[in-house]
Amino acid sequence: MADVQQPVASATLDKRACPECGGDLEWNAAKQALVCPFCGTVAPWKPDAATPGAIVELDLAQALAKADDGGRGYGDSRREVQCQSCKAISVFEADKVAARCAFCGSPAIVPYTALKDAITPQSLLPFRVSESQVREAIRRWYGTRWFAPNKLKRAALTDTLRGLYLPYWTFDAHVHASWTAESGTYYYTTETYTQNGQTRTRQVQHVRWEPASGELDHFFDDDLVPGSEGAQRDLLEKIQPFPTTTDLQPYAPEFVRGWTVERYQVDLRLAADLNMTQMEFEVRRLCERAVPGDTHRNLQVQSTYHGRTFKHVLMPVWLVSYTYGTRAFQLLANGYTGTIAGQRPYSWIKITLAVTAALFAFFVYVWLNGQN
Numbered sequence: 001m002a003d004v005q006q007p008v009a010s011a012t013l014d015k016r017a018c019p020e021c022g023g024d025l026e027w028n029a030a031k032q033a034l035v036c037p038f039c040g041t042v043a044p045w046k047p048d049a050a051t052p053g054a055i056v057e058l059d060l061a062q063a064l065a066k067a068d069d070g071g072r073g074y075g076d077s078r079r080e081v082q083c084q085s086c087k088a089i090s091v092f093e094a095d096k097v098a099a100r101c102a103f104c105g106s107p108a109i110v111p112y113t114a115l116k117d118a119i120t121p122q123s124l125l126p127f128r129v130s131e132s133q134v135r136e137a138i139r140r141w142y143g144t145r146w147f148a149p150n151k152l153k154r155a156a157l158t159d160t161l162r163g164l165y166l167p168y169w170t171f172d173a174h175v176h177a178s179w180t181a182e183s184g185t186y187y188y189t190t191e192t193y194t195q196n197g198q199t200r201t202r203q204v205q206h207v208r209w210e211p212a213s214g215e216l217d218h219f220f221d222d223d224l225v226p227g228s229e230g231a232q233r234d235l236l237e238k239i240q241p242f243p244t245t246t247d248l249q250p251y252a253p254e255f256v257r258g259w260t261v262e263r264y265q266v267d268l269r270l271a272a273d274l275n276m277t278q279m280e281f282e283v284r285r286l287c288e289r290a291v292p293g294d295t296h297r298n299l300q301v302q303s304t305y306h307g308r309t310f311k312h313v314l315m316p317v318w319l320v321s322y323t324y325g326t327r328a329f330q331l332l333a334n335g336y337t338g339t340i341a342g343q344r345p346y347s348w349i350k351i352t353l354a355v356t357a358a359l360f361a362f363f364v365y366v367w368l369n370g371q372n
């Protein structure tokens, strides 16, 4: 049995209690407000009202050196369980652990004990698409899928729908890059040649190479690296973007109370490496564009990064999981924008019936024509 993870950072996270009964408020997507689950009192919520501008970017080097990573835990007493099938780690309120994995539906979930609590999220995007809205959207989505098995529809519209906060890392950095390259400029000469005994001319392209060099500065703002293990990567890419520049809110436990949170499994160090690879790719692209002329070769880039900061943020996702045959399928909906992406099986029964019906119609047609 796993011990209850004691949140280290709970003292620094302010709790908002119900003004009527003192109960813990929960975020309600339909009402876009904090609602008391005990007495139904709605506590009006204004973006950033409690802690304006409180989303903190944390220094990456310090965090990797274990000096300061902004605190640990989710600010409430929580239990973590890991699915033995898909390996996703879900974080629940201590008394509300689900019996099945939200990502794949497997009942094989076991307590997960980490060496250390997860880094506390700095911010999140609160759910904006409510459960009834997402069911309606999935119903419409399902209606446009040809030959999808009815099981998909049932799964989408019944209780396998879960609202989840998925872990992401975002990174900021300033980069200064200096580059050298050979810049190529096209020029053309006219050549004469003989074809079928006739003298003709043609334009031939050449390149004049000249050394070139330059410097550039760029600021990377909120580069995203997903930390999810449970959600299918290709589906996640399809339901992005999550608007991170304007609508992120400072993390508070009441936003995630009543929702399931996934613990990141891409840890900060790995995420920082992935972010560096993304940035290097992008810096090279920027330098390529800076080389004058029509083409270039031998591009060498020297870049220095400074002021690298990060945040652990949570993104809202509605997820449907179901098995069809022996395979597990997922359908994801962006909990903020409503964008849907799903894997879907094909129902061979429906396809066989459709093909049989088409063949039958064809034979009837042939037979009727033969009668005339």
Ligand SMILES: [Zn+2]
Binding pocket: 018, 019, 020, 021, 022, 023, 036, 037, 038, 039, 040, 041
């Ligand atoms: Zn109350």
Ligand SMILES: [Zn+2]
Binding pocket: 083, 084, 085, 086, 087, 088, 101, 102, 103, 104, 105, 106
């Ligand atoms: Zn699972």
